[in-house]
Amino acid sequence: MTGIDRSCGRGAALKKFPFFLPFAGCRGQCVYCNQRAITGALSVPSPDDVRRALKKLTAPREICYFGGSFCRFPKDTVKEYLDAVTEAAPAGSTIRFSTYPGDLSDDAMRALIKSYPVSRIELGIPSLDPAVLASCRREADPDKILGDIAVMMKDSLPVGVQMMIGLPGQSRESSIRDMEKLAALKKNDIWDMRLYPCLVITGTELERMWRIGCYKPLSVFEAALWGGEFIDRAVELGFVPIRIGLQETESLASEAVAGPHHPALGELILADAEARKLVRCSHDGPWHVPRRFISRFTGHGRFGVKRIAEYAAIPESEACRRIIFES
Template sequence: MIFSHPEPPSRKLRILPVFMPFAGCKSRCVYCSQTVQTGTAESQLKNIYIFLQQALEDAEDNAGYEVAFYGGTFTAIPFEWQKRFVALASEFALSGKVIGVRCSTRPDAVNSEQLRELKELGLKTVELGVQSYNNKVLSISKRDYTQESIVSACNAVRKNSLELGIQLLPGLPGMDKKIFLDDVKKTCALSPAVVRLYPCLVFKNTILASWYTRGEFAPWELNDTVEALGSGLLMLWQDGIRVIRIGVAQEDGLTDSLVAGPFHPAIGNMVRSEALRCFLVEKMETLSRPFSRLLLPRRYQGELWGYKGAYKKFWGERGLSPSTVVSWNLPIFQMD
């Protein structure tokens, strides 16, 4: 049996991140780990604009950056500022310094008419912080929108021929594995170009931290998280959707403010290994006789055996061992 890895072809991006802490945010979600602000002061937006302008002027020609506005609700800041930021980034397209502009925002802060104008100025991708489609989960987490708002926002992004990104937050209060996998199915139905998976963590000075302290919230265990995300990742891959992030980035100070939750510096590798395990088990079940050998593309050697060899026993019980798994340079798998 010959087959390929289910992950869609990746597209390497060179991102120039522009962080806009709480820009446009009108409320505080239960997991938010910083002090809430109502919108963003004019002076702060000016400072961010100056930072971006300087960064682009200093960049090399043909750097090929995608300028990405993160950390707030981009489409909820004053529209004139939205246009100024996108237009500024697009000014550097002729020199090759910028090849696209992306932003992150909330589903209930999407305006189709404004998206059309932003696209004409150079906006390419809109990532929506969906988190979940389950209305009960959204309500508990104080997201203040519904599944209907999410679908409407996704349709508005695609209607304006913009690339759609969706961010999911498995492990939110009130969520179990079944709800998360249902969220993945709903995501597949909306056909985004990219997805990010951020397991819910508990940080200091959050509503979630107070619930955790009082015993009113229990984050998912790491093993349960890896299992759930592995299944979800495989579903997304098999639907042709690229997953461009698994887990939060390990920024300075992150572990100091972390109270609880399924954080691990190698969680991306662990989830990919689980997805590969599920995928290979599916292939094995199609065989009508015991298999004797697996020809494995070299790049997946580590993922097969799992983080620190976590799956060696599992595969050994199914006849796979270092002597029956052969690494090769071809990009396809072969199972005998």
């Protein structure tokens, strides 16, 4: 029995309750990023806004601060947002946030974060290739990024990573090498992973680059295959994919102007990853697949079946015959 499962058998997690703080704390704007367009959130809720919303909850949740660089706020502001959770959310709630990798290199910031029930710190690490990072207008010292993560690990802070594919100047090989470097650092730790295939969003520098022909985005098919290879290897190395592709929203649908924008891109990537794994483990099958993954194989024009046929070098009808769905 096999299957790439986004929960990967972990215990029941608390339901997430997200707040979007668009560009909060960010020092610049990465070329591909337009948080307001992606999330539809136009303003940053204050700690009091957060408190008011959390007081309405009746059960513990994982309270999330996304959409900016949380620990680039001044320390007092970070504390106010954390206090809002511990004061107003139901007991047992935890906190998850996304931030820039180096934001926890400061001892006082780490000490502050450690004093709250933080369940996961998602670090934006779209790439570790200095040239790719520089083209994305991100801080471009991979050794510092890895060193900063090591410091967090020493303090037992729970790490997660947000990575990307299809960035300007990025190759499939370099993206997988980056992820393998992170795997070498994490060793046996369990790290959540989000994978975002790069989209061209209105109002970004990437849109300008695309319009003048300096950037060629991936097609949906290219993203499915690159993402499939990436996720297959990531799961093998012990990462837990919790999200693949941006959450589809009305705002995203109207603001993504080019690139692999598809409401089921995550499923296509998981189907490709699953097909790679199945054929790697048994080249000729039969392939036993949990029934709950049936749509990955039979949905979207039998995408998963086609990928198995391709990797096993057999006709699609034969691939179909050798896949056995099991309860």
